[in-house]
Amino acid sequence: MSTENHAKTAPATASTDTRKQAPAGERVADWADGRLGIYSLAKANMRKIFPDHWSFMLGEICLYSFIIIILTGVYLTLFFHPSMNEVEYHGSYVPLQGQLMSEAFNSTMHISFDVRGGLLIRQIHHWAALIFLAGMFVHMMRVFFTGAFRKPREVNWLFGFLLFVLGMFTGFTGYSLPDDLLSGTGVRFMQGAILSVPIVGTYLSMFLFGGEFPGGDFVARFYSVHILLLPGIMLGLVVAHLILVFYHKHTQFAGPGKSNKNVVGMPLLPVYMAKAGGFFFLVFGIIAAIAAIASINPIWALGPYRPDQVSTGAQPDWYMGFAEGLIRVMPGWEINIWGHTLVLGVFIPLVIFPLVLAAIAVYPFIESWVTGDKREHHILDRPRNAPTRTGFGVAWITAYMIMLIGGGNDLWATHFHLSLNAITWFVRIFFFAGPVIAFIVTKRICLGLQRRDRDKVLHGRESGLIKRLPHGEFIEVHEPLDRDQLHTLTAHEQYKPLEIGATVDENGVERKVKGSEKLRAKLSKGMYGEESQIPKPTAEEYKEITSGHGHH
Amino acid sequence: MSSQEIPEENLPSEQESAHGAVAVADEADPFADPGLPPHENRVQDIDEQAARRSERTVALLFTISMLATVGFIASFVAFPVDKSVYIWPIGHISALNFALGMTLGVALFCIGAGAVHWARTLMSDVEVADERHPIEAEPEVKAKVMADFAAGAKESQLGRRKLIRNTMFGALAMVPLSGVVLLRDLGPLPEDKLRHTLWSKGKLLVNMNTNEPLRPSDVQVGSLTFAKPEGLEEHDHDFQKEIAKAALMIVRIQPDNIKDKRELEWSHEGVVAYSKICTHVGCPISLYEQQTHHVLCPCHQSTFDLSDGARVIFGPAGHALPQLRIGVNEEGYLEALGDFEEPVGPAFWERG
Numbered sequence: 001m002s003t004e005n006h007a008k009t010a011p012a013t014a015s016t017d018t019r020k021q022a023p024a025g026e027r028v029a030d031w032a033d034g035r036l037g038i039y040s041l042a043k044a045n046m047r048k049i050f051p052d053h054w055s056f057m058l059g060e061i062c063l064y065s066f067i068i069i070i071l072t073g074v075y076l077t078l079f080f081h082p083s084m085n086e087v088e089y090h091g092s093y094v095p096l097q098g099q100l101m102s103e104a105f106n107s108t109m110h111i112s113f114d115v116r117g118g119l120l121i122r123q124i125h126h127w128a129a130l131i132f133l134a135g136m137f138v139h140m141m142r143v144f145f146t147g148a149f150r151k152p153r154e155v156n157w158l159f160g161f162l163l164f165v166l167g168m169f170t171g172f173t174g175y176s177l178p179d180d181l182l183s184g185t186g187v188r189f190m191q192g193a194i195l196s197v198p199i200v201g202t203y204l205s206m207f208l209f210g211g212e213f214p215g216g217d218f219v220a221r222f223y224s225v226h227i228l229l230l231p232g233i234m235l236g237l238v239v240a241h242l243i244l245v246f247y248h249k250h251t252q253f254a255g256p257g258k259s260n261k262n263v264v265g266m267p268l269l270p271v272y273m274a275k276a277g278g279f280f281f282l283v284f285g286i287i288a289a290i291a292a293i294a295s296i297n298p299i300w301a302l303g304p305y306r307p308d309q310v311s312t313g314a315q316p317d318w319y320m321g322f323a324e325g326l327i328r329v330m331p332g333w334e335i336n337i338w339g340h341t342l343v344l345g346v347f348i349p350l351v352i353f354p355l356v357l358a359a360i361a362v363y364p365f366i367e368s369w370v371t372g373d374k375r376e377h378h379i380l381d382r383p384r385n386a387p388t389r390t391g392f393g394v395a396w397i398t399a400y401m402i403m404l405i406g407g408g409n410d411l412w413a414t415h416f417h418l419s420l421n422a423i424t425w426f427v428r429i430f431f432f433a434g435p436v437i438a439f440i441v442t443k444r445i446c447l448g449l450q451r452r453d454r455d456k457v458l459h460g461r462e463s464g465l466i467k468r469l470p471h472g473e474f475i476e477v478h479e480p481l482d483r484d485q486l487h488t489l490t491a492h493e494q495y496k497p498l499e500i501g502a503t504v505d506e507n508g509v510e511r512k513v514k515g516s517e518k519l520r521a522k523l524s525k526g527m528y529g530e531e532s533q534i535p536k537p538t539a540e541e542y543k544e545i546t547s548g549h550g551h552h
Numbered sequence: 553m554s555s556q557e558i559p560e561e562n563l564p565s566e567q568e569s570a571h572g573a574v575a576v577a578d579e580a581d582p583f584a585d586p587g588l589p590p591h592e593n594r595v596q597d598i599d600e601q602a603a604r605r606s607e608r609t610v611a612l613l614f615t616i617s618m619l620a621t622v623g624f625i626a627s628f629v630a631f632p633v634d635k636s637v638y639i640w641p642i643g644h645i646s647a648l649n650f651a652l653g654m655t656l657g658v659a660l661f662c663i664g665a666g667a668v669h670w671a672r673t674l675m676s677d678v679e680v681a682d683e684r685h686p687i688e689a690e691p692e693v694k695a696k697v698m699a700d701f702a703a704g705a706k707e708s709q710l711g712r713r714k715l716i717r718n719t720m721f722g723a724l725a726m727v728p729l730s731g732v733v734l735l736r737d738l739g740p741l742p743e744d745k746l747r748h749t750l751w752s753k754g755k756l757l758v759n760m761n762t763n764e765p766l767r768p769s770d771v772q773v774g775s776l777t778f779a780k781p782e783g784l785e786e787h788d789h790d791f792q793k794e795i796a797k798a799a800l801m802i803v804r805i806q807p808d809n810i811k812d813k814r815e816l817e818w819s820h821e822g823v824v825a826y827s828k829i830c831t832h833v834g835c836p837i838s839l840y841e842q843q844t845h846h847v848l849c850p851c852h853q854s855t856f857d858l859s860d861g862a863r864v865i866f867g868p869a870g871h872a873l874p875q876l877r878i879g880v881n882e883e884g885y886l887e888a889l890g891d892f893e894e895p896v897g898p899a900f901w902e903r904g
Contacts, residue, residue, distance in 0.1 A: 192833025257588030278667025285661025292653020
C-alpha cells in the first residue's frame with residue numbers, strides 16, 4: 001500500500017530526475033524492470049552464493065556441451081536433408097563416386113567434404129554428444145555418492161536422470177541420421193529388438209518404420225524426434241533443473257563455518273560469472289580442438305547403408321554399449337507355444353536395460369523410506385560415511401561396466417588376443433557376481449576409511465617424527481588435529497537402525513507388524529547396523545583420551 | 553584400532569609445548585564448529601606488482617583469442633576444402649578442418665582461461681555465508697492455500713454436481729483417443745509380410761558381385777558367395793526392403809560332410825543356400841570359416857554350423873538360419889525351388 005502512495009507522488013519529479021542523471025545502462029535496466037521485474041530477480045540471484053568444489057563443475061560440463069550441441073545442431077540442419085530418396089553420389093569424395101545412397105547420406109557427405117567447416121561442426125556436434133552423455137553419467141554419480149539427491153532435491157534427481165535417459169535416445173536417433181552402414185546396422189538391431197516384444201512387436205516395427213525394415217521413412221521420423229521432440233523436452237528439463245538448483249541453493253561439504261542452514265562460497269557476480277562463464281569457453285575450446293584432431297564417425301569410410309552388408313567391429317556410441325552388451329551375452333532362448341514365439345533371448349535384455357537404469361533412479365526413494373528422515377539435507381556426505389549407499393553405487397557401476405565389456409566383446413577379443421567365448425562367459429557370470437563382490441569390497445573400504453577417520457580424530461595424525469623416550473623406547477609422535485579438522489571429520493550424522501520393538505506387549509497380546517515394516521527394519525539394520533558403520537568418536541571419548549594424557 | 557594398543561605417548565597431547573597452540577578450546581564440545589576460517593590473502597591481494605602481472609596475463613589470453621579468430625577467418629579463406637596435410641602424430645588429415653578447429657579451439661579456450669584466471673587471481677576470494685530457508689511453506693501459508701483451494705473448489709460446484717464431473721472426466725479421457733487413432737497410418741499392419749520374400753519357384757540365384765546367374769560350378773568349396781533373386785536390381789524402389797529379407801549365402805560342402813538330412817535334400821551337389829540375415833536381430837552374416845563351415849555374425853557373434861542345418865553353436869541367436877531349397881534348371885543355372893519355408897531374420901511373436 002505504501003508503494004502505491006509513493007507511486008502517486010513520486011513520478012513527476014523522479015522520472016525527470018533520472019532521465020537527466022542515470023547512465024544509459026541503468027535506463028535500459030529501469031525500462032526492463034518496469035516490464036519484467038528484473039530488479040527483484042537480481043536481488044535474489046545476482047550475488048547468490050555458490051560453494052566451491054571441483055566436483056560441482058561436472059554438471060557445468062553437461063550444460064555447456066548441451067548448449068554446444070544445440071548451436072552446432074542448428075548449423076547442421078541448414079545442410080542436412082532428412083530423406084531416404086535414392087541418389088547417385090557425385091560429390092568430391094572420389095571412392096564413393098556413382099554409388100547409390102540416400103539423400104541423408106549424400107548430404108552428410110556434402111557437409112563433410114564440400115561445406116567449408118562443415119566437417120568441423122559435424123565432429124564438434126558428435127564429440128560434444130559423447131561428452132554430454134559421459135558428463136551426465138559422472139555428474140549423476142557425484143550426486144549419488146555424496147547423497148546430494150536427498151530431500152529437498154529428489155525431484156531434481158529425477159529430472160537429471162530423465163535427461164540422461166533422453167540424452168541416450170537423442171544420441172541414438174542422431175547418429176542414425178546419416179544412414180551409413182554402421183548406424184543402419186544399429187537401427188536394424190533396434191528393429192530386431194522391437195520385433196521381440198510379445199504380441200505387439202511386429203505392429204510396433206511396422207508403425208515405426210512405415211512398413212517393412214528399412215523402408216523409406218525412418219530417417220525423416222528420427223530427424224523430427226532428434227531435432228524437435230527430444231531436445232524440446234530436454235531443454236525444458238534443463239531449465240527446470242537449473243531453476244531448482246538456484247531455488248534449493250547448492251549443497252556443500254561439511255567444514256568449519258558450514259552448516260545445514262547456510263551456504264558458504266563466493267558470489268555469482270563476479271566470481272562465478274567469470275568462472276562458470278569462462279568454463280563454457282574452456283569446454284567449447286577443448287571440444288573444438290578435439291574435433292580438429294580426432295576424426296569421429298567417418299561415414300565416408302563406412303559407406304551408405306545396405307541391409308545385406310556389414311562391417312566387422314560394429315560398435316554403437318559408448319552410452320549404448322551397455323544395451324549392446326546385454327543383447328550380445330544373453331543366451332538365445334526362444335519358447336514356441338501355441339503357434340507363438342516368445343523371443344526371450346532378445347526380449348529379456350530389452351527389459352533389463354530400463355530396469356538397471358531404474359535401479360539407480362529409485363534408490364533415493366528407497367533410502368528415504370528406510371531412514372524415514374523427513375529433514376532437508378544440504379551438507380553432502382563423504383561416500384565413506386554412507387557405506388551401503390556407496391557400495392550400491394559401485395555395484396551398479398560395476399554391472400554397467402561389465403556390460404560395456406560385453407558390448408565390445410569382439411574388440412576385447414581381437415585387441416587382447418582373448419577368446420570371444422571366454423569373454424562372453426565372463427560377462428554372463430560377472431554381471432551377477434561382479435556387483436556383489438564390488439558391494440562387499442566397497443563397503444569394507446568405506447568402513448576402513450571410517451576407522452581411520454576415527455583414529456585420526458582420537459589419536460591425531462601420524463607425524464612421521466620418531467621420538468626416543470628416556471628409557472630407550474622409540475615412539476612415533478601423533479599430532480593432534482586442529483579444530484577445523486576435528487569438526488569436519490565428526491560433522492556427519494549417523495542413523496540408528498530402526499527397531500520394530502517388542503511384538504508382544506506386557507499382557508501377552510501380539511502386535512501385528514506389517515511385512516513392509518519388517519523389511520524396512522531389515523534394510524535399516526543392513527544400512528546402519530553395527531556391521532555397516534563405525535560409530536564416530538564422541539566428545540567424551542575424545543576428552544577421556546586427551547585428559548588421560550594430561551596426567552602423564 | 554582401539555586406544556589400548558597405542559602407547560600413551562602417541563596420544564594427542566595439545567598440553568605438550570610443541571603443539572599447544574591448537575588446543576581444544578571449547579571444553580564442552582571439542583568437535584564444535586569453529587566458524588569460517590579467516591581469509592588468507594593471495595599474493596595479488598597484497599602485492600600490486602603481482603596483481604598487474606595477473607592483469608597482463610588475462611589481457612594476453614584475450615589477445616591470443618582475438619588473433620586466433622583472425623586465424624580462423626584466414627584459414628577459412630586460405631585453405632582449399634580438399635587439401636590434405638600430414639601432422640605428426642595424427643597422420644594425414646584435412647588441412648582446413650585442422651586449421652579451423654585449432655584456431656576456433658584456441659580462440660574459445662583463451663577466453664575461458666582468461667576469465668578463470670581473472671576470477672581466481674584478481675576478483676575477491678573472500679568466502680561469504682548465505683542463509684538457507686526451509687523449502688516448506690510456513691503453516692500459515694499452507695493453511696491459507698488450503699482454504700483458498702477449498703473455496704475455489706466449492707465455488708466451482710464440481711463436488712456437488714456429479715453429472716458435470718463425470719461427463720467432464722469422460723470427455724477428457726476420450727478426446728486423446730483421436731490422437732491415438734491418427735497414429736494408425738504410421739504404417740501398414742504386419743499381416744504375413746515377414747513370412748514372404750522375393751524367392752519363388754524357378755527364380756535364378758544371381759551373384760551379388762557380378763550380377764550374373766550362378767551355375768553350380770561357380771561355387772567352389774571354401775568360398776562364400778552372396779546371391780539375390782533374379783529381377784531385383786539396386787535401382788529398384790524397394791531394393792533395400794527386399795534384399796533385407798532375400799539376401800542369400802551360398803557355400804559348397806562335400807555332400808558326405810553334410811550332417812543334416814534335410815539340408816542334404818535341399819542342396820544341389822553340395823551347394824547349399826542359407827538366408828544371410830541373422831536370426832538374432834537381423835545383421836547380415838558375413839564371416840565364413842572354410843574348414844569348419846561355421847559362419848559368424850560380426851554384430852553379436854552368433855555362430856551357425858552350415859554343415860549341420862545352420863544350427864546355432866554359439867551366441868545369442870535363438871534358432872537356425874532358414875535354408876532355401878535349390879536346384880538346377882534346364883540351362884544349368886541354380887534356381888530356387890520355392891520361398892523360404894519359415895520367416896527369415898529375427899524371431900517375432902507370430903512366428904510360431
